Amino acid sequence: MLPVDLHPFAALRLTVPHPEGDVELRTGDLEGVLALSRVAAAGVHADDAMPFANPWTDCDPVERARRTLQWQLLGWATWTPQDWRLDFVVRRAGVVVGTQSLEARDFRVLREVTTGSWLGREHQGRGTGTLMRAAVLHLAFEGLRAVRARSDAFLDNPASLAVSHRLGYRDDGRRTLVRQDAPVETQRLRLEAADWAARPRVPVHVDGLDPVLAALA
DSSP, rough: OOTTTTTTTOOEEEOOOOTTOEEEESOHHHHHHHHHHHHHHHSSOTTTOOOOOTTTSSOOHHHHHHHHHHHHHHHHHHHOOEEEEEEEEETTTTTTEEEEEEEEEEHHOOOOEEEEEEEOGGGGGGSSSEEEEEEEEHHHIIIIIOOOEEEEEEOOHHHHHHHHHHTTOOEEEEEEEEEEEEEEEEEEEEEEEEHHTTTTOOOEEEEEEHHHHHHOO
């Protein structure tokens, strides 16, 4: 793990207890990032489906692993108090299964975050996606005092849309993006802090928050 004096997010850990295996999210976890790269190499989605506007998975397994490592390290290297991206390594019952991001631009002014995620194909279908998104939303609203969270998903990605709606996001219009040289509609989604506060939520344990709050102050 990276030392906190070099990276204030390094000790941040979110844990969601669950009878079928706790879900744990960590930052600053180099060993976890290496394992995550291997998960990416094994596959993230079916060959005939592309859930990402930037088709970073459209390559051979070795390159997919390399891109995963580079992306994670980029988030570590480029944060500022105003603009940052947390890429959590996600474990289920101690096994690395995917990644969940929490990102902000001009956070001190806007108090707004966006999320993104993926799970290795063999780890999908267990409800992990909902739990790991709930964990970062808890961090955003309860820990960092965000006022709004945003997400989006292509209309042909019903699993991602279902997670958002399950957690209380409201539809926020559509837009057309280019995906693999073709126009594709995406659904924008928005979750206000008041809506989040009014919903029943899973318990989330947060460790290592104080250095983050100090860095973003």
